[in-house]
């Protein structure tokens with residue numbers, strides 16, 4: 001049975017299908033992190049393209065947490081109004097939208113500006129990471145920053161938030177024994193490394209109640225020596241379930257180096273066999289967990305999306321690069337043109353984004 005266009009619910013969020021736009025940094029926010037008309041237009045286009053759930057690009061919860069140029073921010077009340085119209089427009093099209101909230105930690109732009117970046121532990125890797133250890137009082141402040149970001153997201157009308165706990169940003173650094181070498185209650189055992197995330201969830205829940213959707217994106221594996229591994233992903237997921245998380249999106253990689261295991265892999269996916277980076281992790285997750293799984297990474301065909309649901313390897317299908325090239329992909333599939341996404345996973349979309357021009361697919365004709 002084709003479940004792709006089922007109506008479902010995540011917490012109170014009613015979704016018209018099982019397609020998700022995975023968080024995608026557009027490089028189009030205003031310099032202060034406020035939402036621009038260009039980003040709102042992009043979200044509207046995705047909603048018109050029948051994406052059931054749109055996850056915004058990562059938005060920094062405090063100014064020292066900015067990780068990319070022209071990135072969205074949610075660090076101050078004055079940013080709320082800029083998001084309202086975008087959310088309203090998306091809702092009018094029948095889609096839902098959650099704000100991805102994030103702190104870049106050791107990967108913050110602060111380190112390139114010669115001011116101090118911090119991570120769970122002090123770490124120096126020449127030309128890659130240079131950060132000091134975050135203090136316990138700063139950790140408490142961080143929980144407050146994430147909570148306030150969620151409060152602002154709710155005020156702006158978002159249907160929920162997604163904590164960015166993947167890709168080597170701060171929350172993912174805490175989970176990872178590679179980054180987190182602390183000896184206090186935030187380091188060591190997996191329960192300790194997950195503590196900051198669990199405290200953030202608890203803080204948001206006690207402020208906004210049970211009915212506000214809280215999602216998280218985590219790594220299935222860091223794919224670095226001494227990093228967070230697949231076996232720990234299951235343990236963390238169980239802790240997240242007990243803390244009342246509403247959905248988990250599985251991804252992977254740390255952004256430390258461009259490798260075959262980066263979160264956005266460069267490799268032409270021209271057959272079903274090459275799709276789905278985290279199939280094994282998804283299998284493991286679905287064996288143990290009942291919290292809905294949003295699966296991202298290298299999913300390119302309608303058939304594969306359908307199969308992942310049929311085989312109970314995912315509850316939601318999340319796409320990033322295919323929707324940069326074809327924002328109307330889901331509509332196209334829904335209308336019966338089920339040819340695979342035309343994205344060739346070349347990552348050239350990063351080029352204009354990093355250059356400050358904003359994201360677009362630069363490849364004209366492919367395949």
Ligand SMILES: Cc1cc2nc3c(=O)[nH]c(=O)nc-3n(C[C@H](O)[C@H](O)[C@H](O)COP(=O)(O)O)c2cc1C
Nearest residue numbers: 022023024025057058263264296297298319320321
């Ligand atoms: C240009 C670009 C920007 C991205 N920005 C984010 C982001 O803000 N937050 C996030 O969690 N992942 C981000 N990602 C990763 C994607 O959400 C996704 O996990 C990854 O690209 C794999 O999915 P895909 O194969 O469908 O592209 C970004 C990826 C790309 C290509």
